[in-house]
Amino acid sequence: MTSTLTIEGLRVEVAGKEVLKGFDLFMRTGEVHVIMGPNGSGKSTLAHALTGHPGYTVLSGSVRLDDVELLNLSPTERARHGLLLAMQQPLEVPGVRPFDLLVAAGVDPTNLRQRMRDEADRVELRPEVLDRFVNVDLSGGERKRAEIVQFGLLRPKFAVLDEIDSGLDVDALGAVARRLSLASGEWECGILAITHFKRLLQELTPTRIHVLSEGRVVATGGPELSEILERDGYEPFRVTSA
Amino acid sequence: MKGAQYTAWVPISMKIFADSAAAFIAERPDAASRQRAWGAFELAGLPTTNDEVWRYAPLKDFVLDRFDVPGEPTTRSDSAFAAQLCERAGLVVRVVDGFCVSTGAALEGVEVAVVESSQSLAGPSFIERYESDTFAVLNAALTPATTVIRVGAGVNVEEPIVVLNVSNSTASFSRTQIELGRGASATIVEYFEGGADALVVPLSEYQLGDNASLQLITYQRLDQSAWHVARTTGFVSRDARLRQAVVGIGAHYNRSRNDAEMRGAGSENELRTTFLGSGDQVHDFRTHQMHTGARSRSTLLSKGAVADQSRSVYTGLIEIEKGAKRTDARQTNHNLLLSPRAHADSVPNLDIRENDVMCAHASSVGPLDELQRWYLESRGVGREDAERLMIQGFFYEMLANLPPELAELVERDVTSVLATVNVVTP
Numbered sequence: 001m002t003s004t005l006t007i008e009g010l011r012v013e014v015a016g017k018e019v020l021k022g023f024d025l026f027m028r029t030g031e032v033h034v035i036m037g038p039n040g041s042g043k044s045t046l047a048h049a050l051t052g053h054p055g056y057t058v059l060s061g062s063v064r065l066d067d068v069e070l071l072n073l074s075p076t077e078r079a080r081h082g083l084l085l086a087m088q089q090p091l092e093v094p095g096v097r098p099f100d101l102l103v104a105a106g107v108d109p110t111n112l113r114q115r116m117r118d119e120a121d122r123v124e125l126r127p128e129v130l131d132r133f134v135n136v137d138l139s140g141g142e143r144k145r146a147e148i149v150q151f152g153l154l155r156p157k158f159a160v161l162d163e164i165d166s167g168l169d170v171d172a173l174g175a176v177a178r179r180l181s182l183a184s185g186e187w188e189c190g191i192l193a194i195t196h197f198k199r200l201l202q203e204l205t206p207t208r209i210h211v212l213s214e215g216r217v218v219a220t221g222g223p224e225l226s227e228i229l230e231r232d233g234y235e236p237f238r239v240t241s242a
Numbered sequence: 243m244k245g246a247q248y249t250a251w252v253p254i255s256m257k258i259f260a261d262s263a264a265a266f267i268a269e270r271p272d273a274a275s276r277q278r279a280w281g282a283f284e285l286a287g288l289p290t291t292n293d294e295v296w297r298y299a300p301l302k303d304f305v306l307d308r309f310d311v312p313g314e315p316t317t318r319s320d321s322a323f324a325a326q327l328c329e330r331a332g333l334v335v336r337v338v339d340g341f342c343v344s345t346g347a348a349l350e351g352v353e354v355a356v357v358e359s360s361q362s363l364a365g366p367s368f369i370e371r372y373e374s375d376t377f378a379v380l381n382a383a384l385t386p387a388t389t390v391i392r393v394g395a396g397v398n399v400e401e402p403i404v405v406l407n408v409s410n411s412t413a414s415f416s417r418t419q420i421e422l423g424r425g426a427s428a429t430i431v432e433y434f435e436g437g438a439d440a441l442v443v444p445l446s447e448y449q450l451g452d453n454a455s456l457q458l459i460t461y462q463r464l465d466q467s468a469w470h471v472a473r474t475t476g477f478v479s480r481d482a483r484l485r486q487a488v489v490g491i492g493a494h495y496n497r498s499r500n501d502a503e504m505r506g507a508g509s510e511n512e513l514r515t516t517f518l519g520s521g522d523q524v525h526d527f528r529t530h531q532m533h534t535g536a537r538s539r540s541t542l543l544s545k546g547a548v549a550d551q552s553r554s555v556y557t558g559l560i561e562i563e564k565g566a567k568r569t570d571a572r573q574t575n576h577n578l579l580l581s582p583r584a585h586a587d588s589v590p591n592l593d594i595r596e597n598d599v600m601c602a603h604a605s606s607v608g609p610l611d612e613l614q615r616w617y618l619e620s621r622g623v624g625r626e627d628a629e630r631l632m633i634q635g636f637f638y639e640m641l642a643n644l645p646p647e648l649a650e651l652v653e654r655d656v657t658s659v660l661a662t663v664n665v666v667t668p
Binding site: 055085095 | 614
């Protein structure tokens with residue numbers, strides 16, 4: 001069954017400064033949307049605000065998964081409704097193992113260790129890394145892949161991937177992108193990928209590309225948008241506050 | 243504890259205990275040196291909460307005459323947990339009521355002996371070495387014997403050695419000395435159980451030869467009514483590594499003092515302590531890292547949680563002697579309050595007599611890390627489960643150096659205890 005994610009007029013403040021200034025987006029499960037934009041345009045703020053990070057204050061707006069207003073829900077409830085963030089810099093949680101995290105998050109423990117190994121294989125992650133505490137003593141690239149392992153087992157309706165491509169070499173990026181692409185077929189996952197690299201777009205076929213500047217979407221289009229960005233950079237899309 | 247001072251009236255309250263101690267000492271081959279230790283104990287008397295180092299102890303509940311020094315070990319079968327622990331060991335040394343009752347099956351390169359000795363591994367006699375510590379002096383008088391475990395030079399003991407300490411009677415004074423020869427390595431688990439209404443006073447010393455490596459776990463699971471007053475000291479030679487984890491769960495009063503002396507250049511001590519307080523327990527952790535060797539390192543991490551009306555105190559001293567150049571010493575203490583009636587004190591201290599050093603300490607009393615909790619919640623873990631996982635994680639971290647099959651066993655045990663504790667975070 002197709003679900004929808006509707007973001008309307010989202011305004012978010014970080015450390016007293018408004019970073020997102022009225023963000024809009026609509027997508028369905030099974031689609032791949034990519035958000036591109038220069039540093040400081042609000043990309044990571046969007047990702048954190050969607051999942052209820054304690055350092056981000058929503059000033060106004062609405063984020064609905066189907067008809068459910070997510071902004072009224074706790075981070076746990078948002079995740080349980082089917083929204084997952086794969087972080088740019090996944091946090092270390094000392095003393096907590098991925099297996100225990102997944103079981104506590106509601107993943108069926110039957111055969112789970114084997115399923116974790118299978119997911120690790122798909123993103124070329126050494127499975128023994130998953131015996132360690134969550135993200136502790138993992139390299140940047142391993143953390144990214146470990147996030148994708150969680151993604152494969154939590155099977156969210158919508159996954160927000162915050163710069164999943166940074167810190168990955170070309171081969172690893174290919175493996176991660178293939179895993180993500182297959183997810184849209186396996187459980188009709190919707191993918192919202194935040195990036196400022198074009199590389200990810202070559203691997204993931206985006207339905208729509210959105211250009212973010214100064215906290216707002218300033219252009220939306222098909223893959224051709226990325227050609228323009230490649231050629232001219234973000235300059236043509238820059239909006240200056242009047 | 244404010245507003246009330248308690249004084250123990252030694253001569254009146256010690257009759258039963260003193261008689262049993264006298265009978266015990268009379269039977270021992272080295273009665274004279276034990277008698278000296280007993281004399282020193284009588285002279286000093288029991289500590290009172292006027293003593294700074296005892297001010298957090300619930301000494302008003304302490305009545306020495308409730309304890310009776312046993313003349314021989316009593317027998318009782320091990321707990322299911324102890325049995326499982328032993329199954330996973332390469333060598334099991336069994337100590338009951340302070341008496342070593344089994345030195346275990348032979349293990350190549352490892353010698354286990356029971357000796358009548360009053361010498362500390364530091365050199366002087368126990369009485370001289372520990373004269374300012376009343377309970378260590380009691381141990382000097384009343385330990386049945388010293389259990390010595392020696393790992394030969396260059397020997398790498400693959401399987402863990404378990405020292406199983408069981409207290410069935412009301413008083414036990416075990417003493418253990420572990421010596422690793424030059425370049426030797428081993429993993430040793432000291433486990434404590436039993437101790438209902440008992441006084442348990444273990445004293446351990448660890449000596450590491452040059453370049454030796456000892457992984458040590460002390461797991462204390464005594465009955466909630468026990469008085470546990472433990473002391474360990476490590477002596478670390480050149481380029482040797484002592485990695486010690488001390489986990490305290492049981493006892494009414496759990497006092498655990500863990501010292502290390504970095505004597506050799508490049509010696510290293512990693513000490514992790516953790517505890518879980520519930521009911522009206524008091525956890526009293528004390529550490530003293532003494533650096534005399536140049537380029538020596540110590541890393542100390544103490545993490546604990548107190549629930550119900552339990553309380554904890556952490557007092558740690560890092561001491562760096564003149565000449566211990568380029569020493570790196572770090573001390574971190576995190577305490578977590580799980581109930582509004584629980585209380586934690588943290589007293590870190592530095593005493594540095596050398597300029598060319600790196601030294602840092604940090605301590606905090608507060609709730610769980612908000613961002614880590616958010617990370618777990620953002621995966622769909624409920625708040626209470628997230629907090630339980632994180633608290634459980636304090637203990638799992640301590641066990642990270644254990645072989646996996648052993649760590650798993652202890653983790654399950656810790657988890658079963660945690661399931662019974664009330665977690666109320668602010």
